Amino acid sequence: MSTASQQPASKPLAAPSPPGRTAEKEQITAAVAATLVLAYGLHPADITRIPEGTATDNYLVVDQAGRRHFAKVYRTRDHLDLERASIELSEYCADGGVATAQATRTREHELIETNGRLPMSLWSYAPHTASAEGGLTGARWAAVGTAMGRLHARLATHPAAAPTLEPGAAVCDVVASRDRFERLIRVYQQKRPTLGEFEAWALQAAGERQAILGDVERALASLPQLTVQVLHGDMAGPNVLFKNDEVSAIVDFGPPTPGYLAWEIARLSCDPKSVLDNSAESWLTGYTDLTLAYRDANPKASSDDLVSSLRVGCAAMLCSAFPLSVPVERPHILDAATEAYGRVRHEAALMLLDRLPVMEEALRDALR
Incomplete structure (x- = not known):
């Protein structure tokens, strides 16, 4: 990571250009600098592109006082209303004591700068x-349980939707999944014998x-009614940031949308790498630590949601065609990491399905 210059710069400095970087990318970096000056009154000393980001281009900005900022440049203006609602949801959670990144408003007190060439939010x-x-x-495990419990307790009070109980069986559409797998199998069979290894x-x-x-x-048919409420919307590993073993921030919220609480718990807790990097017993110990910490932080949480999260997470992985479908539907994103993730996710889902009754009973006993 670059360090901030201690001397006033005559103009904002762009990050060093790697070999092959196009003039267009250099122009975008210059446009980021101009937007920071005009919209935020922030004079950057250094701007470094951060590779993460699926819908945005992200930059680490160091200002001339050495302070660090995070800039998100939106690739399209089509969904800025939803992006704004996502930032507002993050602010709502921060106001309730949840650890989140803090958005910086423009000089005109806007959450997203839209007047210039680049739509941007600054954090x-x-x-x-x-x-x-x-x-x-x-x-x-326990740190994430505490952070997620506080998050969901706060989101349960959001005015967009009050928590309700809905049939747990509806958390996954098995019929739609069956149709999708059938189509995928037909496409691959038609490509024989030219199929690649993956x-x-x-x-x-x-x-x-x-x-x-x-x-x-x-397995889904046996689920009880489960809580549906406003959720974070993208509770995945990259969006939970740690400082040592404590959660320093939960980031990248979606707009306030209701969903199954058990699914959001499972989305992070049943991460395939976590499942397979440990023995089944060790992983379940961690999962139990998470749910106990979650309940302490969110005492109104239902035990049904916590115990059922195992079944929901397993079913969701097995019903999802990603990334098995990537070579057919999104071949441009296929790489070694995606292939490895596909294999790990498949193996983890099968292991959970095989051990589900035993694991659920152990988790239920711990939560009594």
């Missing part, structure tokens, strides 16, 4: 050493998924 830089993307271990594996995995969807449907 305080959340100090952290790692995200939860690499999986949860040790004390981080495509051949994806065809086999899709067949295995198709064969057990009946088991998934029966």
Whole structure:
């Protein structure tokens, strides 16, 4: 990471250009600097592109006083209303004591700068050493449980929607999943014998998924009614930031949208890498630590939601065609990391399905 200059700069400095970087990208970096000056009154000493970001181009900005900021440049103006609502949801949670990044308003007190060439939001830089993307271990299980419990307790009060109880079986659409796997299998079969190694594996995995969807449907049918409320919207590993073993910030909220609480708990807690990097018993110990800490932070949480999160997470992974479908639907994003994630996710989901009754009973006993 670049360090801030201690001397006044005659103009904002762009990050060093790697080999092959296009003039267009250099112009965008210059436009980021201009937007920071005009919209925020912030004079950058250094701007560094951060590779993360699926819908935005992200930059670490160091101003001339050495303070760090995080700039998100939106690639399209089509959904800025939803982006603004997402920032407002983050602010709502921060007002309730949840650890989040803080948005910086423009000179005109707007959450998103829209007048210039680049639509942008600017944030305080959340100090952290790692995200939860690499999986949860040790004390981080309980830390995430506490942070997520506080988050959901606050979101339960959001005026967009009051918490309700809905049939748990509706958390996944097994019929739609069955149709999608059938289509995917047909496409791969038609490409024989030209399938690549990952495509051949994806065809086999899709067949295995198709064969057990009946088991998934029966597992979902036994779920009780579960809580539906406003959620974070993208509770994945990269959006939970740690400083040592404490959660320093939860970031990248979606707009306030109701969903199953058990699913959002499982989305992070049943991360495939966390599942497979430990023995089943060790992973369940961590998962139990998370749910106990979650309940302490959110005492109104239902035990049904916490226990059912295991079943919901397992079913959601088995019903999802991602990333088995990537070579067909989004071949431009296929890389070694995506392929590895596909294999790990498939193996983790099958392991959870096989051990689900035993794990649920152990979790239920711990929560009594």
